Amino acid sequence: MDISQGFLFPPLPIEIVFGYGAIERLPVKLKEQHVTKPLVVTDRGLKEAGLLDEVTAIICKSDMPFAAFADVPQDSSTTSITSALELLEAEGCDGVIGLGGGSALDTAKAVAFRKTNTSDISTYIGLNKLENPPLPIFAIPTTAGTGSEVSYWAVFTDDTTRVKVSVGGYWVFPKVAICDPMMTLTLPAHLTAATGMDALTHAIESYTNDSYQPISDILAYRAIELIGEYLRPAVTNGKDRRxxxxxxxxxxxxxxxxxxxxxxxAHALAMPLGSWDLKIPHGIANGILLPHVMEFNMVANLQRFVKVAEALGEQTQGMGMRAAAERSVTAVRQLLTDIGLTTGLGDYGLTEAKVLSVVEEAMKSGNIAANTRQAAKEDVTAICLATL
Ligand SMILES: [Fe+2]
Known part of the structure; x- marks a missing residue:
């Protein structure tokens, strides 16, 4: 961070309701936002697991009508957003609840802003391009990874180009985030591992990139500590409430x-790796990329990576700066092994031939510009090839 530039921390216009049992507050929160009939947006897996029924039973108890769209695909896309929007309009819903992982939450956000922003979707790609405020958005995460419940981005695949795109800005924030860890107790180990690595990648990339600042530092550092402490037990014993x-x-x-x-x-590459026919799950892509990206970035700011190592519980006292910083990469590699994420991206269909188009697309990302070490196309290609 250049101290002569100061910093800006955006307002967080979200009411965060956090803790076991938080889900019971949903009807009150809907009424406070003047919602009379919400659309619940989720996926088939959560419907089959009974979580949709749990949430709609809570809405029913308050005598509020609702509609449900349970067809969000693994990666949210313009087609599913349009289908959910048609249901919202047919049912006369006036608020949107996202229930699930990043795809369900981002689909809910997109349905809410598409209702009031009707130009071609490409008009809104990027930051602060929306013309009107959306319907009220309620986010109920069932994974601990995406951070979508508190982020001002909605990420989805544009089905015309088959590329992942982002729509962001103040209006994309949910009105209420209901973070009830109970909703994650039945998440399978492999999804807990993948989504948890997405969260760790958010924390480490935010903490070590070029835009770090005092307020985000506190949040990101604590996030690294928490994930370092709790990802292993969450994977090995899903019922561990703590x-x-x-x-x-x-x-x-x-x-x-x-x-x-x-x-x-890592995030610049994860977007195209989740596009086209590759469709590598976001958390897997980030988890596999993370130690390679850290290894590349480390020399640009050794001190920051020493802090990352310490947040992950590594002992660095008495070590030289370089050796201490390297402990951050060792710690992430050990974590990946412990949670069973030991494969390469080649196991998910990435080939040398596909790396070129993945890197081409990644280089367009704002996340390349934010990266702490300037990265040329050759550098990003080398990182990508190292993951095969
Ligand atoms: Fe992510």
């Missing part, structure tokens, strides 16, 4: 931290 609480808190803090700072090379 671990689920710690992960949901860490993921949420990292989500707030990344709003003003943006991220780095």
């Amino acid at each position: 671990a689920r609480y710690g992960m949901m808190l860490g993921s949420m803090l990292a989500g707030i931290a990344m709003n003003p700072t943006r991220l780095g090379i």
Whole structure:
């Protein structure tokens, strides 16, 4: 951070209701926002797991009508956003509840802003391009990873180009985030691992990139500590209520931290890796990329990476700066092994031939500009190839 530039921390116009049992507050929060009939946006897996029924039962108890769209795909897309919007209009809903991981939450955000912003979707790609405020958005995460419940971004695939795009800005914030760790108790181990690594990547990229600042630092550093402490037990014993609480808190803090700072090379690459026919899950892509990106970035700010190592519980006393910074990479590699994420991106369909187009697309990302070490196309290509 250049101290002569000062810093800006955006307002956080979200009411965060956090803790076991927070979900019971949903009807009150809907009424406070003058919603009379919400649309619940979720995916089939959560419907089959009974979480949709749990949430709609709570809405029913307050005699409020609702509609439900349970067809969000693994990656939210313009097609599913349009289908959900048609249902919202047919049912006369006046608020949108996202229930799920990043895809469900981002679909809910997009449905809410598409209702009031009707130009071609490409008009709104980028930051602060929306013309009108959306319907009230309520976010109920069922994973501890995306941070979408507190972020002002909605990420989805544009089905005409098959590329992941982002719409961001103040109006994309949910009105209420209901963070109830109970909603994550049944999340399978492999999804806990992948989404948890997404959260850790948010925290580390926010903490070490070029836009770090005092307020996001506090949030991101605490997020690294929490995820370092609780991701292993959350993966190895999903019913560990303390671990689920710690992960949901860490993921949420990292989500707030990344709003003003943006991220780095891992997220720049994760977007195209989740596009086209590759569709590599976002958390997997970030988790596998993270130690490679840290290794590349470390020399640009050794001190920051020493702090990351310490936040992850590494002993660095008496070590030289370089060796201490390297402990941050070792710690992330050990974490990946411990949570069973030991594969390369080649196992998910990435080939040398595909790396070129992935890197081409990644270089357009604002996350490349935010990265702490200037990265040329050759550098990003080398990082990507190292993950195969
Ligand atoms: Fe992410």
